[in-house]
Amino acid sequence: MKLMYAPQSPFARKVRVAAIELGLAGEIELVFQAVAPTKENEDYAAKVNPLRKIPALVLDDGRAIHDSTVICEYLDDLTGGGRMIPVSGPDRWDVLTQHALAQGMTEAAVLVRYETWLRPEERRWPDYVDDQWNRIEAGLDWFEANARGLEGPMNITHIALGCMLGYLDFRWPDAGWRDGRSRLTSWSTWLLRRNSFKQTVPEDVVPA
């Protein structure tokens, strides 16, 4: 299997962490893809994902699987299922909903990054950045207030939230998301020390 990825992408990191936790990393070859809004990558669009988004997993028979959530579920299924996402019952809907929250926070952070880095300066809209940060902060507050749900075996929500927090540290090391959130801070300290996270620390390929 080949994973189309970039080393700075929190969504690709989610899949890489899940693969390590599931013991599948050795079966996955990482293939770098440069994708960003307004940057062409026609070959990738034609062969893998018309949306030009990473990650995507290309199977040995050539079929592509995306997005990051579907790939994580696929890898989970390969090893028997139920570790990343509970197979059934109320736990399944709780995990998937909390994962959607962590995922939405990450999407908001990436929108902030595009708005404050990719977009020409005179076309940036501070109210939009504030709005996306407000969503991220509201999500952080939610996880702080519900930190008990972060206990227990690692699942897709924990991984997505860890990649989200790692992305904040990577892009905005001075944003202070830990302030007033002691439970989330202490959980993330434990999480980010795991091998799966230490092996996938984000880095820029092209300094920007």
Added chain:
Amino acid sequence: MKLMYAPQSPFARKVRVAAIELGLAGEIELVFQAVAPTKENEDYAAKVNPLRKIPALVLDDGRAIHDSTVICEYLDDLTGGGRMIPVSGPDRWDVLTQHALAQGMTEAAVLVRYETWLRPEERRWPDYVDDQWNRIEAGLDWFEANARGLEGPMNITHIALGCMLGYLDFRWPDAGWRDGRSRLTSWSTWLLRRNSFKQTVPEDVVPA
């Protein structure tokens, strides 16, 4: 159950169509929520979804389920499962990947809408709009080339794609997405005539 929705949202429409197709519409009360970037809705953020996104499903015990994909899977599960998303096997990953494509196209369309309507005019970036349209067009071409996959019983991909096409007709009636895409056109003509789609035609609450 209460579905937090807005009548113009393609993501909320996906859930409404799925509920009708599954025979569950009678058990769901629709509750309007005004949400958009830079528009506050603190009550909704505190009680339902910190991301301030719709749709969200609030169960009778007060628990919330989101996003639209998780809600569709939940409703599918309530009626036995396997109608919206195949339970297992290669079909599951094909449907989920194609659904991610339709979903990503819809997200691109909503980004275009925000960029060309919500954002102050002098802060708009034409290259960004072009880039998002390019993703939508690439996705449309993909479904036209793979239209055979649209045959068979209705699943979550068909519904998401139908809501996407309906959203294009709603917001950009002159964009001409049907040009050169005869198979997608004829399939969508059949789809959009179904009761589930006719009962959920998008409309603006506040003219804009």
